[in-house]
Amino acid sequence: MRFMELSIKTEGLTKKFGKLLVVNHVNLEVPKGHIYGFLGPNGSGKSTMIRMLCGVLEPSDGVGTVLGFDVKKEPESIKQRIGYMSQKFSLYEELTVKENLDFYSGIYGLKGKNSKERQKELIELSGLVGRENQRASSLSGGWKQRLALSCALLHKPELLILDEPTAGVDPVSRRIFWDIITQLSKEGVTILVTTHYMDEAELCDEIGFIFFGHILIKGKPSELIEKYNVRNLNDLFIRLVEEQESNPLKGGGLEYV
Numbered sequence: 001m002r003f004m005e006l007s008i009k010t011e012g013l014t015k016k017f018g019k020l021l022v023v024n025h026v027n028l029e030v031p032k033g034h035i036y037g038f039l040g041p042n043g044s045g046k047s048t049m050i051r052m053l054c055g056v057l058e059p060s061d062g063v064g065t066v067l068g069f070d071v072k073k074e075p076e077s078i079k080q081r082i083g084y085m086s087q088k089f090s091l092y093e094e095l096t097v098k099e100n101l102d103f104y105s106g107i108y109g110l111k112g113k114n115s116k117e118r119q120k121e122l123i124e125l126s127g128l129v130g131r132e133n134q135r136a137s138s139l140s141g142g143w144k145q146r147l148a149l150s151c152a153l154l155h156k157p158e159l160l161i162l163d164e165p166t167a168g169v170d171p172v173s174r175r176i177f178w179d180i181i182t183q184l185s186k187e188g189v190t191i192l193v194t195t196h197y198m199d200e201a202e203l204c205d206e207i208g209f210i211f212f213g214h215i216l217i218k219g220k221p222s223e224l225i226e227k228y229n230v231r232n233l234n235d236l237f238i239r240l241v242e243e244q245e246s247n248p249l250k251g252g253g254l255e256y257v
C-alpha cells in the first residue's frame with residue numbers, strides 16, 4: 001500500500017457518545033480510485049464512521065486523513081472536496097431535473113459555461129437526457145436517485161461517499177447505478193459505499209465488515225470468499241454475525257467504556 005496514493009487513511013479512529021463506544025479504533029486505508037464497501041448490521045457504526053470522514057463529526061480519538069486533509073483540523077477542506085449522498089437524498093420535488101441541477105450548481109459556486117457543461121456531462125452520465133424539463137416529483141425512485149447522484153457530482157469530487165444509496169430501489173435501477181459508480185471509479189474517483197446488498201458488495205474492490213464498532217475482517221471479496229471457504233458474501237456475513245452474537249465475551253452489542 002506504501003506506493004499507492006491513499007484517499008482515506010485512519011489509525012485508531014474512535015467515536016464515543018457519552019460512555020457508548022460506537023466506532024472502536026478503526027484502521028482504514030482506501031487507495032485512490034478504489035470502491036470500498038462498508039458492510040455490517042444495523043447500528044454497527046457505519047454512518048458514524050462516515051460522518052467523521054466527511055468532517056461533520058469530531059472523532060473522540062485516533063487520527064485520519066481524507067484526500068490528505070486532517071479530519072480533526074481541516075474538516076472544511078474535506079467538505080469542499082467530497083461528494084455525499086445517502087438514502088434520504090434531498091431533491092426539490094417541485095423543481096425540474098434541470099432546475100435541481102441549477103440549484104446545486106449555485107451551492108457549489110459553479111457559474112456560466114462551467115455549470116452548463118458540467119450539467120450536460122452529468123445528464124448524459126446518468127441517462128437523464130430528454131428528462132431535463134420533467135419535475136423531480138414525477139420521476140421514479142431510480143431516476144430520482146440518479147439525479148441526486150448527479151447533484152452530488154457537480155463539483156467533480158475526488159471522493160464520493162454513499163450511505164446506503166440504493167436502499168429501496170428496484171434491481172434494474174440498482175444495476176444502472178452501479179454501472180455509473182464503476183465508471184466513476186475507472187475515471188479515478190474514489191468511492192466509499194455502505195450497503196446491505198451483498199451482490200453490490202461483490203462489485204467492490206475491497207470490503208470491510210464492521211460489527212459494533214470494530215472492523216472484523218477486510219479484503220477483496222473474492223479472496224475473502226476463498227479464505228473463509230464460503231459460497232458467497234451473504235454466507236460469510238451471516239456466519240460472522242452468528243459467531244459474534246454467540247461469543248459471550250463480545251456479547252453482540254456496542255461496548256461501554
Ligand SMILES: Nc1ncnc2c1ncn2[C@@H]1O[C@H](COP(=O)(O)OP(=O)(O)OP(=O)(O)O)[C@@H](O)[C@H]1O
Nearest residue numbers: 017020022040041042043044045046047048049254
Ligand atoms: N448522535 C448520537 N448520539 C448518541 N448515539 C448515537 C448518535 N449517533 C449514532 N448513535 C448510536 O450509534 C450506534 C451506531 O449508529 P450508526 O448510525 O453509526 O450505525 P449504522 O451501522 O450506520 O446503522 P444502519 O445500518 O442502521 O444505518 C447506534 O447505536 C446509534 O443509536
